[in-house]
Amino acid sequence: MIMPNKHRIFGLALVALALLLGIIVYQQLPQQMPTHWNIDGQIDGRMAKPLGAFLLPLCALLTLIIFELIVRFSPKGYRVDAFTHVVGIIQNVTIAFLLVIYLTQILIALGYNISMERVVLLGVAGLFLLLGNYMGKLRMNFFIGIRTPWTLANEEVWNRTHRIGGWSFVAGGIAILIAALVSAPIAWLVAIIIATSLVPVAYSFWLYKRLQGFN
Known part of the structure; x- marks a missing residue:
């Protein structure tokens, strides 16, 4: 069984949009990207721009791959065939969550005052x-x-x-x-x-x- 095409395409589109955003704003980003916030909401971790600017979209892409593998290789008796639509929704909701965090990270790196x-x-x-x-x-x-x-x-x-x-x-x-x-x-x-x-x-x-x- 494979993931329904509409869910795969939507997930790929989200990842592609995030990567495109990173490419568009890359030159404006600081050399050290904020990547971690402490319990008080203060930045306490940074990462070099080449990785920090694309880490979350890459995590989203990895999420897409993992869900695809889950659908393909679930063992007999525990197949997800009957609810691949639900699995696809969970996949894309998870990816969307990661990309909301990514957009916020980018805006903060560009100097916007966002919590x-x-x-x-x-x-x-x-x-x-x-x-x-x-x-x-x-x-x-x-x-x-x-x-x-x-x-x-x-x-x-x-x-x-x-x-x-x-x-x-x-x-x-x-x-x-x-x-x-x-x-x-x-x-x-x-x-x-x-x-x-x-x-x-x-x-x-x-x-x-x-x-x-x-x-």
Whole structure:
């Protein structure tokens, strides 16, 4: 099975636009590109322009390749054939998130006063909201989703956990959006992500124990 063409083309178009942007503004960029921000939103890491100017588009391209390989080489019994459309959406949402961060990085490097902290919060909120809406459509596989020992051992546990996980991610996205709007510190993002992730993991353990036990 291969990724549907519309998702592959859209993903490639996003990457191409990002690379084109980097090429257009390359001469205006500083020799040391900002590439890392600390928990207070201050730049604390830089990288030489030749790599720093294109690192995130290259990461986006790598993401595209990884998703293509996942679709092509999933083992029998765990194929993603039935939901390649959902996989394609997740692929392109992830790429779009990386490119929003990239655009912000470029603008900051050009001297614009933009809060990377705020952009990350808003971006992660959008990512969680979109992923939450599609999580319940993922079927058992080894690569994408909430892969715990208990979800991979029982299809019912997988399906029910992903429905709960979808609600958890939507709730987490709303919480992160509120955190962004009230200018909460980035530590809030970390706490919300941990809580959002732990809910479906704990649920999968509880549900597996309830359905099958450990004897």
